[in-house]
Amino acid sequence: MEEKLVKFESAFSIDCVIFGFEAGELKILLIERKDNPFKDWLALPGDLVKNHEGIEESAERILYELTGLRDLHMEQFHTFGDVNRHPRGRIITVAYYALIRIDGQRELKPGNFAKKALWHSVNDLPKLAYDHTEIFKTGFTKLRRRLSYQPIAYELLPEKFTLTQLQQLYEAILNKKLDKRNFRKKMLSYGFLKELDEKQKNVSFRAAKLYKFDRRKYSKIFQNELGVDIDNP
Amino acid sequence: MEEKLVKFESAFSIDCVIFGFEAGELKILLIERKDNPFKDWLALPGDLVKNHEGIEESAERILYELTGLRDLHMEQFHTFGDVNRHPRGRIITVAYYALIRIDGQRELKPGNFAKKALWHSVNDLPKLAYDHTEIFKTGFTKLRRRLSYQPIAYELLPEKFTLTQLQQLYEAILNKKLDKRNFRKKMLSYGFLKELDEKQKNVSFRAAKLYKFDRRKYSKIFQNELGVDIDNP
DNA sequence: ACAAAAGTGTTAAAGCTACACCCATGA
DNA sequence: TCATGGGTGTAGCTTTAACACTTTTGT
Incomplete structure (x- = not known):
């Protein structure tokens, strides 16, 4: 373009609702703030977007700094821009959610703020800093809706999982009991679950078959359904 | 809070995809830019968010300045924040769509930029300024999805409408033909369409019955379905 | 042997799809 | 009287919902 560039100072941030599934419960990752404002409160992980950083890029950086994980499914779900949402000035925030496999071994690096x-069950959250309670609620609602038309559950489970685990996850997200037989019938009918020759180990009862999600088959089955790009609908 | 406020300069804007339905076609409102960058290009209506203006408020202001309409259904659908999306600097934009009843009489006031x-059919859009083509496409996809679980069609039709008009609108949004009998059966089965004692006028064929959308009945029927607030799902 | 979860089918109801003709009206 | 869209029903198919017992395994 022929005109000079105008330089603005960034005034936007990213906040992330990071979902995980552990011990039959849906959880999110919260940090405990070490500085004001909201010192000692729990908050969603987030940071200002840097000047030469796209917002997706920024969301991925924040998640990486906290969890050491890259290339996860992150999804922007809403932007919050009330004038007074941040006590330090006019900062709007773009909210993302991420789905990760909780791994007890992995060390979380809380970062600057x-x-x-720590992981907290979504059913038992305290009041969060800023407007983060509202952000969480909005994100959870979007996640729930998305579950009905996208195979996102598999991002939260280990690579190999049992149908009961899958069902528990659906129940945790949808917050209702599902019928075991109907659930299995339906999931298997989609044709994108691959039954493995392996079973659960170290359980004190009959071991269940393990399955994995077959992304290839999924894409084949649902490609161009309504002309919608499956990775960016 | 005890600390001093930090003042940022705003660096975010709103862009609006304003949908209307006319002559059996789904249309959006575009402006022709009078200044650089993108002088003479078509673009979505938009503006910078003012310093003491919430983003919803800002979206409503922009729509009002352009159309003279207030209190319309506006829905935020995505935020676009590529580093280089705007030639003048780092400006991220929050995109909204609005649904309006096209009224041939109403005068549009294009505003500063x-x-x-003018209304343009969604099926025949030229390349738009900035990343507005992408913004439009994303918005259209969200609109289409939303149509399947929210009664948004009624925001686009006149208060009194025929079932054929309603069907044409669905066909325009979903971009496919629907079966007349099945469509009517289904719409009427919901129970929130009120049949009026009135018929179409000034048509050169058998006049169709007019209906209107009964928001009260709708709320009663669908309240708390899955615990989701119907106006903010 | 018992506790715990795995695994498995059928039936009825509801919803969806496909499909074609007569009717009312104004020109 | 003709052209135009308005208005209507049925049958087959698919999907969903409700429902309970036997099997396997480890302790």
Whole structure:
């Protein structure tokens, strides 16, 4: 373009609702803030977007800094821009959710603003800093809706999982009981679950068959359904 | 809070995809830019968010300045924040769509950046300024999805409408033909369409019955379905 | 042997799809 | 009287919902 560039100072941030599934419960990752404002409160992980950083890029950076994980499914779900949402000035925030496999071994690195990062059950959250409670609720609603038309559950489960685990996850997200037989029938009918020659180990009862999600088959089955790009609908 | 406020300069804007339905076609409102960058290009109506203006408020202001309409259904659908999306600097934009009843009489006031505002069929759009083509496409996809679980069609039709008009609108949004009998059966089965004692006028064929959308009945029927707030799902 | 979860079918109801003709009206 | 869209029913198929017992395994 022929005109000079105008330089603005960034005034936007990213906040992330990071979902995980553990012990039959849906959880999110929260940090405990070490500085004001909201010192000692729990908050969603987030940061200002840097000047030469796209917002997707920024969301991925924040997640990486906290969890050491890259290339996860992140999805922007809403932008919050009330004038007074941030006590330090006019900062609007773009909210993303991420789905990750909780791995007890992985060490979480809380980063600059946080004392520690911990998993909290979505059913038992305290009041969060800023407008983060509202952000969480909006994100959870979007996740729930998305579950009905996208195979996102598999991002939260280990690579190999049992049908009961899958069902528990659906129940945790949808917050209702499902019928075991109907659930299995339906999931298997889609044809994108691959039954493995393996079973659960170290359980004190009959071991269940393990399955994995076959992304190839999924894409083949649902490609161009309504002309919608499956990875960006 | 005890600390001093930090003042940022705003660097975000709103862009609006304004849908209307006319002559059996789904249309959007575009402005022709009168200044650089993108002088003479078509663009979505948009503006910078003012310093003391919430983003919803800003979206409503922009729509009002352009159309003279207030209190319309506006829905935020995505935020676009590529580093280079705007030639003048780092400006991220929050995109909204609005649904309006096209009224041939209403005068559109294009505002500061625009020479004129005109309706364009969604099936025949030229390349738009900035990343507005992408913004439009994303918005259209979200609109289409939303149609399947929210009664948004009624925002686009006149208060009194025929079932054929309703069907044409669905066909325009979903971009496919629907079966007349099945469509009517289904719409009427919901129970929130009120049949009026009135018929179409000034048509050169058998006049069709007029219906209107009964928002009260709708709310009663669908309240708390899955615990989701119907106006903010 | 018992506790715990795995695994498995059938039936009825509801919803969806496909399909074609007569009717009312104004020109 | 003709052209135009308005208005209507049925049958087959698919999908969903409700429902309970036997099997396997480890302790």
